[in-house]
Amino acid sequence: MPKEQTIDDVCVLIEGAGDPLPTRIVMARKPEKAARAECARQIREARKKGKQLDPRSLVAAEYVMLATSLPESAYPPSEILALYRLRWQIELAFKRLKSLLRMDCLPAKTDKGGRSWIYAHLILAIATDACSQDLLDSSP
Secondary structure (H helix, E strand, O other): OOOOOOEEEEEEEEOOOOOOEEEEEEEEEOOHHHHHHHHHHHHHHHHHHOOOOOHHHHHHOOEEEEEEOOOOOOOOHHHHHHHHHHHHHHHHHHHHHHHHOOOOOOOOOOHHHHHHHHHHHHHHHHHHHHHHHHHHHOOO
16 A cells, blocks of 8 residues: 555455355554554564564554455445444443443343343443543543
8 A cells, every 4th residue: 555545445355165255355554653553562472472473464563454345335445444443432332341340240040130130230331431421521
């Protein structure tokens, strides 16, 4: 990808057990600071594991790469990247729920009990989020 270009979109076919799957690879160049940090992380990990780092990994570290089967006509590369950022925020929210509210282990033995437990914890999460947002918005 030329240096002046920040986003690119390439169509490929993924072959497997069935028919080839038309897929788009959407690439976005990372900011220079983030790319350097990722390269350094990969070099550290390779040294720690005593492995030789493939030079192509350092090139790939400069990009965010996503694969999608969404049609190009309806979803330009910038929208795919925006959807990915939104999806990542959802993943982080679930991670917080699992770690802070212990939603990763369901103690209930029945469907009804499980649903009640999950609903109670989701209500707690919403209430906590609303309260913490009020605190963050208020002046110290």
